[in-house]
Amino acid sequence: MAFYHKLGSIPKKKHTTFYKPDGTLYREELVSSKGFSGIYTNKYHLNMPTKATKITELPKLADEVWHEAELRHFHFLTDTLKKEGDFFNSRVSYLENNHCKMYAAKPTKNPDYFFKNVYAHEYVFIHRGSGVLLSDYGSLPFVAGDQIIIPQATIYQMHFDSFDDNKIVVIESDTPYEIPRHYRNEYGQLEEHAPYEERNFKMPQFMEPKGDLGDFRILMKAGNRIFEYMQPHHPFDIGGWDGYLYPFAFNIKDYNPKVGRIHLPPPIHLLYHTKHFVLCNFNPRPFDWHEDAIPAPYYHSNVDSAEVLYYVEGDFMSRKGVGPGSVTLHPLGIPHGPQPGKTEASVGAKFTHEYALMLDTFEPLFPTTNVQKTEDPAYPYSWLE
Numbered sequence: 001m002a003f004y005h006k007l008g009s010i011p012k013k014k015h016t017t018f019y020k021p022d023g024t025l026y027r028e029e030l031v032s033s034k035g036f037s038g039i040y041t042n043k044y045h046l047n048m049p050t051k052a053t054k055i056t057e058l059p060k061l062a063d064e065v066w067h068e069a070e071l072r073h074f075h076f077l078t079d080t081l082k083k084e085g086d087f088f089n090s091r092v093s094y095l096e097n098n099h100c101k102m103y104a105a106k107p108t109k110n111p112d113y114f115f116k117n118v119y120a121h122e123y124v125f126i127h128r129g130s131g132v133l134l135s136d137y138g139s140l141p142f143v144a145g146d147q148i149i150i151p152q153a154t155i156y157q158m159h160f161d162s163f164d165d166n167k168i169v170v171i172e173s174d175t176p177y178e179i180p181r182h183y184r185n186e187y188g189q190l191e192e193h194a195p196y197e198e199r200n201f202k203m204p205q206f207m208e209p210k211g212d213l214g215d216f217r218i219l220m221k222a223g224n225r226i227f228e229y230m231q232p233h234h235p236f237d238i239g240g241w242d243g244y245l246y247p248f249a250f251n252i253k254d255y256n257p258k259v260g261r262i263h264l265p266p267p268i269h270l271l272y273h274t275k276h277f278v279l280c281n282f283n284p285r286p287f288d289w290h291e292d293a294i295p296a297p298y299y300h301s302n303v304d305s306a307e308v309l310y311y312v313e314g315d316f317m318s319r320k321g322v323g324p325g326s327v328t329l330h331p332l333g334i335p336h337g338p339q340p341g342k343t344e345a346s347v348g349a350k351f352t353h354e355y356a357l358m359l360d361t362f363e364p365l366f367p368t369t370n371v372q373k374t375e376d377p378a379y380p381y382s383w384l385e
């Protein structure tokens with residue numbers, strides 16, 4: 001995150017003695033990124049964070065890439081498959097490449113263990129449901145529409161309030177999610193033209209450090225390998241922390257869309273970027289106001305970026321047959337665009353009511369066998385009149 005945040009008790013100066021009420025030292029941990037050159041946080045633990053009583057490897061996650069998938073467009077439905085489980089083990093993978101992996105999940109229970117994604121940062125979109133993300137940085141309540149960023153190596157749990165109809169989308173990234181440079185001034189503050197404001201971000205709230213001792217199970221995900229670490233103390237044993245590295249959330253409904261006299265391309269809807277892809281938010285907005293404007297997008301060959309749209313709610317102006325939970329993948333190098341009748345229908349339209357997420361990757365993105373199970377096979381031929 002681009003902003004400094006501080007919770008709980010911390011010493012006046014880093015790397016100095018800081019005593020717990022029982023007279024023993026807090027254990028200071030520096031959590032740093034990009035070596036010592038990126039954002040970082042200093043945490044003050046009741047216990048040494050390095051303690052483990054047993055380390056065991058669990059069965060690997062299966063390779064689910066659909067290796068025979070053709071080079072073509074895909075439309076698939078992420079509400080069809082349901083895997084029972086919590087925020088982690090209910091995930092169903094749909095798209096991946098060497099830098100990111102996209103899942104959808106419908107959590108049906110809360111976890112009795114802790115989780116750490118060791119190799120990846122996570123973006124979690126709450127499509128339906130509410131609850132709280134607990135981490136060693138504190139508690140972060142979430143509601144539908146929230147987009148939570150969980151930095152690589154954060155120990156956390158997601159607890160849902162109920163299990164009627166939860167739905168989340170998760171995108172793992174091997175590089176951090178960052179606020180685009182052109183939204184920030186030289187001091188890091190969001191400029192007036194940015195589509196969101198500092199006050200829109202939800203920050204972790206202080207949680208009393210847990211002093212419990214016993215057997216605490218942490219599942220550590222390292223790519224497709226899962227390791228079970230047993231820790232002799234509660235992992236949320238932080239008395240205080242400060243820095244720039246922590247989980248945070250931003251709700252899609254707080255995104256201020258920009259519009260133009262004629263059609264503006266997706267970078268105008270940018271939310272975050274990583275080194276290998278961008279994320280955009282599409283929100284309800286007035287359409288282009290030139291008297292001859294065509295609000296629907298033109299046909300587009302994105303020669304080096306794969307384009308993915310996750311449909312959240314509303315009417316989708318350029319696509320037939322999609323609804324909430326639908327995903328379209330338009331691979332790089334192949335033209336995509338409005339289906340027959342959609343361009344004409346958009347002329348003269350004044351407003352769009354759509355909410356959608358966009359993921360554009362700078363390398364090919366591969367579908368999994370879960371796409372094969374849930375796709376509309378007629379989609380690649382849906383431009384025939």
Ligand SMILES: [Fe+2]
Nearest residue numbers: 300302307336
């Ligand atoms: Fe495009």
